[in-house]
Amino acid sequence: MILSTKGRYGLRAAFDLALHYGEGPVPLKSISERQNLSVPYLEQLIAILRKDGLVTSVRGAQGGYMLSRHPSKISVGNILRSLEGPLAPAECVLDDNDKECIKADYCVTRVLWEKIMDSINSVIDSVSLQDMLDDYERIEKDYTKEERENFDKTKGLC
């Protein structure tokens, strides 16, 4: 049940854009350096977010990407569902489910999958990128810049 790197790295990218919200377009190269992700892979991830209207792009030199609205108006759920698709533990609880389990009100496991899905969604929808920023600033104070950079290098991404 581990999220794919798509969701995890994509969220880091979105968080990075949130960090620089209001400063004009942020090029992938700079996100790449800060977040330690390859540019080509970032391109793939951010293309998804762009298609879903979560980020906007500015082409050409001095171009880059920006969040399409204020970090407080974008939830982690928006980002993760965009990148990962619906976060359901089984297909039968998806909305577009035409094929199977339609009239399966008779289905005990389905009830369970729905509970799990609702619970996940309620968590990720209740946290906005702004909340992550706030968390970050609170945490940041406890470490020196050097410590943080050192951590970034020695430890992996999570």
Place this chain on the structure above:
Amino acid sequence: MILSTKGRYGLRAAFDLALHYGEGPVPLKSISERQNLSVPYLEQLIAILRKDGLVTSVRGAQGGYMLSRHPSKISVGNILRSLEGPLAPAECVLDDNDKECIKADYCVTRVLWEKIMDSINSVIDSVSLQDMLDDYERIEKDYTKEERENFDKTKGLC
């Protein structure tokens, strides 16, 4: 984020054992027929549950499997974590995490992964196999046996 068939089918198997709790050992063949799962695959799944002490086996003719304790004492979380491993959205929040992110109290995403994990665990630990039985009996009444069997055949598993 869809659970693998391991978790989903394994839970069905466990639920089937719960349905027949107290009736002596249940052979895989009969679970296979009722739940529409192959015997060899079921063997693989139930072996995991057995290693984790959730079911016990009786070898030889007239043998089979039984839940190792009352359905009310086995949570869906016990079953799913046994089959799927810990249900975390990222590796860094696992207990056995020696390698990475150890002193990453400085890590905004980690806080989020923990919230998600806690929320999933709290749902699946709050539902026991007995609860599923109760649900099943309540739902079952609304459908004829024929309707249910027909559903099992026309629709897939979920």
Place this chain on the structure above:
DNA sequence: AGCAATCCTTACTAAATAAGTCGGGATTAA
């Protein structure tokens, strides 16, 4: 105008994981 920095798009690939199957051995009730 020309260049360099960007975004944008499509295709490709290697590795890992998922989802089983298969064959045969061990145990035991009837």
Place this chain on the structure above:
DNA sequence: TTAATCCCGACTTATTTAGTAAGGATTGCT
């Protein structure tokens, strides 16, 4: 003794993941 069952390890096939690669399109800057 036999048939039903659990038990175990190896094997296979398809899918997904996690990227890389190559090149085209756009635009600010000089």
